[in-house]
Structure formats: structure tokens, C-alpha cells
Amino acid sequence: MxxxxxxxxxxxxxxxxxxxxxxxxxxxxxxxxxxxxxxxxxxxxxxxxxxxxxxxxxxxxxxxxxxxxxxxxxxxxxxxxxxxxxxxxxxxxxxxxxxxxxxxxxxxxxxSVLEDNPFLPDDYYLEDSDYKEIDLLLNYVANEQYILELKSKIDQALDEGDLKSFNFYSSLLNNQQAEDQNRR
CATH class of the missing domain: 3.40.1530.30 (Uncharacterised family UPF0302, N-terminal domain)
Structure with a gap:
């Protein structure tokens, strides 16, 4: 404006x-x-x-x-x-x-007269604790995405009747969920 x-x-x-x-x-x-x-x-x-x-x-x-x-x-x-x-x-x-x-x-x-400072770095107001929170959030999102991907591959294996792939992706999913439980 x-x-x-x-x-x-x-x-x-x-x-x-x-x-x-x-x-x-x-x-x-x-x-x-x-x-x-x-x-x-x-x-x-x-x-x-x-x-x-x-x-x-x-x-x-x-x-x-x-x-x-x-x-x-x-x-x-x-x-x-x-x-x-x-x-x-x-x-x-x-x-x-x-x-x-x-x-x-x-x-x-x-x-009413304030404008955005174009020379202000995007992370100017962030502190160390903010970066830690961001890392936690990114790890959480990446983990959730990985779980969704494994579930999708399990569904695909079921649709194709591929028992070997089903067992492989199910094992990965179980391991991931077990790791998540241990972290909490």
C-alpha cells in the first residue's frame, strides 16, 4: 500500500x-x-x-x-x-x-504510515528456540509424509496382490511407528 x-x-x-x-x-x-x-x-x-x-x-x-x-x-x-x-x-x-x-x-x-522494511532479513526476529521449534515441526511433517507414502504403497501392493511388497512396506511402517512411540 x-x-x-x-x-x-x-x-x-x-x-x-x-x-x-x-x-x-x-x-x-x-x-x-x-x-x-x-x-x-x-x-x-x-x-x-x-x-x-x-x-x-x-x-x-x-x-x-x-x-x-x-x-x-x-x-x-x-x-x-x-x-x-x-x-x-x-x-x-x-x-x-x-x-x-x-x-x-x-x-x-x-x-497508518508504517511500511515493511525491505532490508529486514526474513529471520531477523527469530531466536535459537524458534529454530529448534522449526526443526521439530519440519521433522514432524517429514515423518507424517513418509508414513502417508508407506500407507499408499501398502494400499497399492494390496490392490496388485503383491504380497512381497505388502510385507516389505508394512514392516517399514511398523518400524516407523515403533520409533515414533519410543520418541514420545
Missing amino acids: EISPLQKKAFIDWFLDHYDLPKREIVWLFDYLLKRDELLNNLHFVFEAHLCPRSMIISVQEGEERPFRFYKEHVVTNEVEKAFHDIRMNHGEPLYVEMNFEGVRNSKEYI
């Missing part, structure tokens, strides 16, 4: 009305963005903006030591003026913005 410049302006206005920014230069930067639809078209609100090639993170959370960070490739600065200069000089490039404030994950205002 494409987020219009009007929607982005409405969110930025809401944000500026509800939060005091620790640096006045950030307000100036937002004012600059608000007046330029071309920049707003290339502005994308995301989570985990630090993974994007060109991004800024603005935080108004209590105790935040770095309320502003600008990332370009692998360079990070907390100087708003450098970010402003880069944005002004490279207005056609995408800029990914992450806003950190109390309740951001439940904010309907932020969600």
Missing part, C-alpha cells in the same frame, strides 16, 4: 504536536520535509531503520542518550546538520525513518 505525502504530513504534524524533540534542529528538519512532496514521496517509516542504506532514527523516549541518528551506508552520525545536507543534496533517494516513542508499537498514527 502506497502511503501518500498527505498521510505522512499528518503523521509528522501529529508527532510534532505530541512530543517535545530534544534538538530543535530535528524540528527544522521535519519542517523542511513537510514542505517538499518529492522528499515525502521518498520517505518511508519503518522499524529497524538501522538496517537500511540511508535512514534516520528519532527517539523521544525517556533517558535516550542519542535522540537522533542518521545512517548512510555504514556511516552513522548524530549531527542533524549532516543529515539535512545529505537529504537536501540527495532528495531523489529513499530515506527510511524510524520513530521511537512510548507506545510506538501500538500507535495507530504510526501504524
